[in-house]
Amino acid sequence: MKLTDISNDINDWFSGSGPLADIVVSSRIRLARNLAGHKFLHSCSIEEKSKILEQLKAVLMSLDLGDEVFYFSVDQAPALSRSFLVERHLISRHHAMAKGPRGVVIARREFFTAMINEEDHLRLQVLMPGCQLSACVEQIDRIDNDVEKHVDYAFNPRFGYLTACPTNLGTGIRVSVMLHMPALKMTGQIEKFLAAAKDMNLAVRGLFGEGSEATSDLYQISNQVTLGVSERSIVSNFESSIIPEMVEYEKIARRQLLAKQVDILDDKIARATALLQNANLISSQEALSLLSHLRLGLNMREHMQASTPAIDRLCALKNQNAGADPDRGLSIRTINRLFMLTLPAHLQLNYGKSLDAAHRDALRAKIIRQALHQPT
Amino acid sequence: MQCQVCNKRTATIHLTEITDGVRHEMHICEQCAAEQGIAAQSQMSINDLLSNLLASQPSDDELLGGGDEVSACPNCGFTLDRLQKEGTLGCPHDYEVFQHSLLPLIQHAHNGSTTHCGKVPSKVPHDTKKLVELSSLRQELERAIREEDYERAAELRDRMKQQE
Ligand SMILES: [Zn+2]
Ligand SMILES: [Zn+2]
DSSP, X not given: OOGGGTTTSOOGGGSSOSTTTTTEEEEEEEEEEOBTTSOOGGGOOHHHHHHHHHHHHHHHHTSOOSSOEEEEESTTSXXXXXXXXXXXXXXXXXXXXXXXXXXXXXXXXXXXXXXXXXXXXXXXXXXXXXXOHHHHHHHHHHHHHHHHTTSOBOEETTTEEOOSSGGGTXXXXXXXXXXXXXXXXXXXXXXXXXXXXXXXXXXXXXXTSTTTHHHHOEEEEEEOOOSSSOHHHHHHHIIIIIHHHHHHHHHHHHHHHHHHOHHHHHHHHHHHHHHHHHOSOOOHHHHHHHHHHHHHHHHHHHHHOOOOHHHHHHHHSXXXXXXXXXXXXXXXXXXXXXXXXXXXXXXXXXXXXXXXXXXXXXXXXXHHHHHHOOXX | OBOTTTSSSBOOEEEEEEETTEEEEEEEOHHHHHHHTOOOOTHHHHHHHHHHHHHTSXXXXXXXXXXXXXXXXXXXXXXTHHHHHHXXXXXXXXXXXXXXXXXXXXXXXXXXXOSOOSOOOTTSOXXXXXXXXXXXXXXXXXXXXXXXXXXXXXXXXXXXXXXX
């Protein structure tokens, strides 16, 4: 499989489907594992890294994941391909930038990836659209058991799974959900959400790196404590208390916008639509911000029957990417598709060659204009 | 510090990697990082945490007196001062070798916990497995009581009785 086989469409976890998808965009669970009898990665020689890589690669490629699985050598990949994998959340930025023998095993539908020789020898990851943490943990637990049949994990009865950094010790689990919180920002209440996250001992970061949350309104919240709390407890805490609380903050803000600040809401969506339909040059950051407002408008129509002049116009747009069903309106899937496909590495990979920032801005604007064009 | 990619803006993202004992550093600005799809992860805060904790810990002499018996891991040669620089330990044995020194750091990073609770690899010997499972149940029970979830507490207590 080539990267260009997947680069023309969004992946499943970003498709805008699944439970609570109007606010919870995706769910992710990661497990950190190391092999007994080897040093942690930082202290390994190139030879030892290669040995670990070959062993884990063979094990992972032999697993039955119910999907086509392919291996990608990260250290031998050109920078553009590595950036592409980061944009799709198939590898971490650390993995893209590190040195030495390393790779990633990816399921074709992108619900599963395994980074080999990242900070730990193995980082398993399962991603699903919407709020689906229970399904994620079930799946990753099964995969972890299958891997363990072939290798010996570094484990200690007192400290659990031993990780290179003590902050991941114990279960080695990182549970994350990606939340779309545009109304909190419009109503000036994002600090409330950030403070609540901090109180709950959660880490908050942007979907596409630090600072990106301010433009895309997409926030990833994750547990930080991995020792002394079971996998099941962490997941059930997210499902029964953290997610409902965070979702409620945004819902209240959305209701508030409709009830008291409908002018602001209408103006933001009207401006976003007009700019995206007409701009000739558009930066990645600006596109993230404007597309976020379109996503809000569509979701508020679907889930709250919201109607303002701008939302009505937005919902009347024909979906240019619907293919067989061109009469269907603009969907969240189309918005997310524009979101991902206009990221720098996606743009260049799909264009077939590298482009400087000015050319990328022009190409990005053109793709978005065409998708949002009102046929006459 | 200047960004190594554009050589214009200030580098705010710093990545470090040690390969064969050689330290590689990369310093880039946020804009170039975003363009290249490089993370500005929470790495900084972890490093800050580590350096704060190590700074507040007793000196090597004190450590040798009252805590860990050796200054370097016999398996990999790791010394604790490298943890702050590199952000990771040298090998799995380091958790035993440096247990006394690491405990306060582990406790701080994990909201007071110092004992594993949760999954156990199936290959672990049966007795060890039972021990971890019992300790996990005890911790879960304490949590349930703290959170006043008495229904769950009762259920956990029954499961502990079965285990014993
Ligand atoms: Zn730069
Ligand atoms: Zn060691």
